[in-house]
Amino acid sequence: MMRALVARGHTLSVAMQGDLYIETGTVKAVTTPIELVADADLHGHDWWRESASQDLPLADFGAVVMRKDPPFDMEYVYSTHLLEYAQAQGAKVFNSGAAIRNHPEKLAITEISEFTAPTLVTRNMARLKAFHDTHHDVIVKPLDGMGGTGVFRLQPKDPNLNAILETLTDNGARTIMAQRYIPEIVKGDKRILLIGGEPVPYSLARIPLAGETRGNLAAGGRGVAQPLSPRDREIAEAVA
Structure with missing residues (x-):
């Protein structure tokens, strides 16, 4: 720029x-x-x-x-x-x-829930545990962080479930986000730019390190330019 x-x-x-x-x-x-x-x-x-x-x-x-x-x-x-x-x-x-x-960036996705993985925003521990029971493999994160800080993957029967939720929510005092884990993250999460309502034809795909869940560049992810797929264009045009 x-x-x-x-x-x-x-x-x-x-x-x-x-x-x-x-x-x-x-x-x-x-x-x-x-x-x-x-x-x-x-x-x-x-x-x-x-x-x-x-x-x-x-x-x-x-x-x-x-x-x-x-x-x-x-x-x-x-x-x-x-x-x-x-x-x-x-x-x-x-x-x-x-x-x-x-328009906080993490909460903004709730406006386009038809294009997102199942998502829960709450500080209620019982509700978060029920969400994990339903989806089994879940990502939890703070609403005010960046660079992958405080992002955890909770897999089925995760022994650290309670400790992680207690820490992130400050024992129910802080609201967080939970989302069903998407395995396709290994291929990269995509940043798509819209300029004047039109999607730029290439996205920035953030590829996680081997064995890592987070694609954030600050967490070691690798940025790769990828052409938009038909699905990418469909979502971008709907959001625009």
């Missing part, structure tokens, strides 16, 4: 979550201009060069793109409020603070 923006004549600046602030009613940020380095290793830390930081109103920029990973904690919520206020002051924010706050 950044290289495409530069190719179109845009300049780039970055700001961390802690750089956002409101002063005399105006949403500002400590922003650092960056210049991309051609042909650099994107896995290292030498693919950009920084210039001196500046304190600027967010409305001064052509676009503000929110790319903060979870956890979805109160600091995350406060940041979405600041972005929403900045939008009211004229900033073009993608995605909007309200949309990010009101």
